Amino acid sequence: MNFLEQKILADGVVKPGNVLKVDSFLNHQIDIRLMQKIGEEFKRRFADVQFNKVLTIEASGIAIAAFIAYLNDVPVVFAKKGQTVNSTDDKYVAKAYSFTHKKFNDIFVSRPYLKPTDKILIVDDFLADGEASKALIDLVKQAGAELVGVGIAIEKGMQPGGAKLRAAGVRLESIAIVDSMDPETGFIKFREQ
């Protein structure tokens, strides 16, 4: 069992409706040493590929992206949701369905920050149905950039996102893959890796 699986067992909470609550260390309160370990683990797993930019999506992907980017000395770009007054640039826009919010969200990256010459590592905190990852990959493709891989902290293996990405030939590395969980007992089964 790796460090992240141990942390999930210790501090994650299984809730009804297929919810794994990890906001005490990952996506509301952030355990910074854990982020560092996640960054180091991504560095190890993606040691054989080269990338010059880490792409994620606001908000909870940013802390994870910061450490792998720091370790490889490359910038982070985070895709934004919705529109802002200060963002008048031409954008790459993709649609992601949010099962949490039950609607399609536009996500975008301003064109100057994704270039055809870029080699992109996508990272995010969660992969479930794969909508966010799919939309981020869409942005990379629109820019004509190269996707070198997708690094995920926690994959919910009982949802189809991971299987779809792997079937599409994407190099996907998930540090912890939850294959089942039980809100009654709190039991969490991780996939052997």
Place this chain on the structure above:
Amino acid sequence: MNFLEQKILADGVVKPGNVLKVDSFLNHQIDIRLMQKIGEEFKRRFADVQFNKVLTIEASGIAIAAFIAYLNDVPVVFAKKGQTVNSTDDKYVAKAYSFTHKKFNDIFVSRPYLKPTDKILIVDDFLADGEASKALIDLVKQAGAELVGVGIAIEKGMQPGGAKLRAAGVRLESIAIVDSMDPETGFIKFREQ
């Protein structure tokens, strides 16, 4: 002139409507070495105070918070905007007026992540009218926690947020304070510190 002022002069863009666009290095694409330097500068400026938690607000505050938290080995908590299905805890909620989006936004932190015993350093990328900082301070007060200071990367000194916080006795440290800027010429005047 410090490292952040130099970076703003090199890569910031002054736009009409009092907008300083820094999304090439701070709040869309993120220059990770710059975040590290901002973290180190906060560590230096707040060396005389003790804090056990860094509080910021999603999304662009997170990368800044990550490095000062890393250097002091404390967790980050980021306040969220709006509501999510997965966040059913009791919350501390405060209102912040967004001049960008021209509306009041609720921001919140789940109660377990702000405690009466916490000593909190608030950090954010920008301080202009001070609405976000004021709302974050409100959350700290609601929790009965202690505010030790507010660290800002870029303060827009011609807007009233900084003056209001200082008048209220808040220990405010802004790495770069822009006192005026001209969209015609791109000229940016920084306050002497």
